[in-house]
Amino acid sequence: MKSKSKEDNQAPNSPSVLAYLQYAALRDRGREKAANEDNTFALTCQLPSQVGGGAELPFGLFILADGVSGQHGGEAASATAVQKVASEAVKHLLLPLLAEQEASAAGGAITDILSDAVGNANSALFALGNAAEGVSAPASTIVVALVVGQRLYAAHVGDSRIYLQGKDGQLRQLTSDHSMVQRLVEMGQLTAAEATLSDQRSVLYRALGQATTVEVDTYSATLAECSRLLLCSDGLWSMVPDEQIATVLNTQSHPASAVGQLITAANQGGGEDNISAIVVALD
């Protein structure tokens, strides 16, 4: 049911029958970092149909966090963030869903629940910083993707990303980085090409653990026209161009082989940072 960072670089490349929400999660230290400060979480299951003889509901929860180097280990930061969000999401989304007969407003909107879970992870990290005198709080990015049936619910802070690969083969970035360069691109002060070369591209203006509260970006999207879901840290997207990511996702039918190739590509591209990715099949 749960898979945490399978360290399998030699995934089989053989075609197989794909099931909805079949996934592979992988993290790699890269070529320059001494430690792996990324963390991932994945959980899939099938929920019984709720009302009116509908089909069973596939359920998938995927989380990826990239810890920021600092006085605290980045690894502890990302692990705390992932654990906190995962447990909150299970508690406030999965368990009520198993118990509930009828959907209602009382339970809150899904994106609000995800946002609250990320907010609680933020508080947990921020509290770690306050605990020790003069020690700044550990920081981490986070992306959360919850799939229920044909719909994706997502939450995001920092510069880890969620991509959706369409059935038309097009790769679409769902999240928008909370980085200085992205902000400048949005304002028309930098081109996307300049942004990729900028020495400011790793400067974030928002991350978990930096203040008592954090503004969380949330999204919801239908997956009807999508074939793959990808969560990744900047160790992947900053080393591998989007076109190459799309090619890998289009040509590798199995999530495990796709994720393996993506990490290989990131290392070939320089491997300057930790690389982590979760590929989820939506066929």
Next chain:
Amino acid sequence: MLIKRMGINETANVGGKREGGTADIAAAEVGVGLGAAAHIEPSEHIGHTSQLDAMRNTVSGIPTLPRGSMLLDRYEVEQVLGVGGMSIVYRARDLRFEQVLRYCAVKEMFDTAPDSTTGQRIGNFEREASILATLSHTSIPKIYDYFSQDGRIYLVMEYIDGKDLETILENRQQPMPEDDVLRWSIQICEVLSYLHKHQPQPIVFRDMKPSNVMIDTSSRVMLVDFGIAKVFQSDKKGTMIGTEGYSPPEQYRGVSEPRGDIYALGATMHHLLTGSDPRGETPFTFHERPPRRLNPRISPATEAIVMRALEYDMSRRWASVDEVRQALLSVLAQRSPTEAAALGAGVQPMISSPAMPPANGAAVNGAVAPWSPSREAQPGTAAMDLSVASPLIGETTTMLWSFNSEDEIRSSPCLHKGLVFIGSYDSNLYALNAKSGDFVWKAATENGIASSPIGWENLVFVGSEDFGVYAFDVVRGRQAWVFRTGQPVRSSPRINNGLLYIGSDDQHIYCLEAKSGRLVWKYRCWMNVRSSAAFAKGNAYIGSGDGHMYALDAGNGALRWKFRAGGPVMSTPTIADGLVIFGSMDNNLYAVDLDSSWAAWKFRTDHYITSSPTVSAGRVYFGSVDGYLYCLDLKSGRLVWKYKTGGQVTSSPRIFEGGVYFGSVDEYVYCLNAANGSLRWQFKTFGPVPSTPWIADGIVYIGSTDNKLYALAV
């Protein structure tokens, strides 16, 4: 600011925090901002260990000289005033003046990561220091001495007894009085003007922020930290340095010019006036947080000055600091001493209270118009509140024709086969020529019509207060059939696959054969049904006064799911991106997944939502009884903008060629720019407008409770 890949620059910034809130910090760093890199002779390398080094204490991980350390046998170190990224500032006593206690600030440069460029950086520093030594201004600290000892470089400067504005603001815990900010800013403009007029090249300060402005004990402004750090931090890719939150956007492209200082001054004033630290906000979002929204006690004139300084586009900012100074002076002059005293008594920060522009829109000081967010949208991530207090500001549009019925028109028109149909409380359904407005026919029901008609093939359908659902022949208005329910019909008919769906106050949802009016199925709710149906995936989605959104099999009426909102659902759902979107009288707009009935997101307003949402280009538009027309992002459910009318918005918006059209209980019909919510025009009727417009061929058709149906030019 956070940096994931720690580099020299970043380490410097992270370490740049002053220790333990020391009140006094000396003017220290000197330099000249232009990044023009003349070739610099490499200077001696630093980094030798020495006796002084061996004695060092550590502050924030940086080794500092202990009290009593002697430099050049002249400067006796007394205390550390601050530790910067590349330097430590000490207060020292100048022993050359034995008879008096004479303090000076001694700045010690160090290099956190000596490498091949260290020599060049030292050289740059020397050059910049020499230029600064030639400057003479009451707001620039004097340079007394410059030397190296034990491989380290020292700069001896005027000691300033005072506090920097960041510390002053932190201690105060609330926004600074406006008049103080005006007086300080005027002085800052004066010193910036001196720098900008420097010959042969203007000097750009490049690092204007509250912590770089000191106020000494005689209320004099002193500009400190002249950017030595920037010279030291410049790297091989070019200068891209600035304090996040205050620096102008162009500085990140390596562009540094005097108008960048104007932006940073604007950011500094914004922080002082509102208490809102820009380093904690999404960068470059000042236009989403105009000062008066955060602190309504600020004068519109001052806000206008600040917001013009904060324009992204350099050419739209003030042209010079002299211009800013002039504007500030005239604002200060206009303010009476009593006002100033009242402001000084304490300003409480307030959040998000809609700012009221001056009623007459008069220019301030004859120079600056009040800042208006609706003028032009700035690219941004967060929402804009486009509140218009007076409904009489915008332009109007041409009325092409109007048609007078004999009672209020509360329902909405529809167009079909060249005719416009409208129901009236006078109990008639009218058919008019859509181009000319000429009367074609009317068909009577036995009571008022609150339902909106819909045309299909050669029939037009409408519900009536007389409990009936009617079908009329389009050409002559002859009744084709009538279906009787048990209560008034205020829901509007919808046609899908030859079937008609409508609700009734008798608590039922009905599905009829459109051609014959024969009942196909009915579904019992627990309260009245005034919402109308929407269709997707073989389901009909419709709300009820019992608080549910129902998903029913469109063919047989079987319940697929129901979603319980916190209040009655009178709003008609819209379907987009796999979501059913509708409002409720619990004040929320809900976006519910078509399949699972999970609420993907919800958005709360301040009153009932009976208006039905419209989706266009990834945006959701709807009105609320709280008086606003809202625009949300479809993916996230976040507010993009909102627009305040003078009354409840129960009308449902329609989108046409980049415009949002709707009516309000304030008797106006509005057209807003869909992208940013700015007003395009508004048209006055003589009664509340709950009607929803129908737009076709450049004509907006909308009814009003003044009994008229209007045809307006788009």
